[in-house]
Amino acid sequence: MPREILRVGACPKCDADDLQCRYNHFEKDELRIVSWEHKCAECGYRETTAFRSDDPEELQPEVVDRCPYCGRQGHL
Numbered sequence: 822m823p824r825e826i827l828r829v830g831a832c833p834k835c836d837a838d839d840l841q842c843r844y845n846h847f848e849k850d851e852l853r854i855v856s857w858e859h860k861c862a863e864c865g866y867r868e869t870t871a872f873r874s875d876d877p878e879e880l881q882p883e884v885v886d887r888c889p890y891c892g893r894q895g896h897l
C-alpha cells in the first residue's frame with residue numbers, strides 16, 4: 822500500500838526545508854483509523870495525531886481527512 826507523503830516546507834524546529842506530512846488510513850470492519858504525521862528528516866522533529874472511529878464521541882473531530890498541522894486534505 823503506497824503511503825501518501827507530501828513535503829510541506831520548513832521544519833519549525835531546525836528550519837530545514839524538509840518537513841514531510843504523512844497520511845495513513847486504515848479500515849477494518851467498523852473500525853477506521855486515520856493518522857497524520859509531520860516529520861523532519863533533518864533533526865527528527867515529529868508530531869502525530871490519530872483518530873479512531875471507536876473513540877468516545879466527544880473526542881471525534883469534525884474533520885479527520887484534513888491534516889491538523891498543515892490543513893491539506895488526504896485522499897480517502
Ligand SMILES: [Zn+2]
Pocket residue numbers: 832833834835836837861862863864865866
Ligand atoms: Zn527539523
Ligand SMILES: [Zn+2]
Pocket residue numbers: 829842843857858859888889890891892893
Ligand atoms: Zn500536514
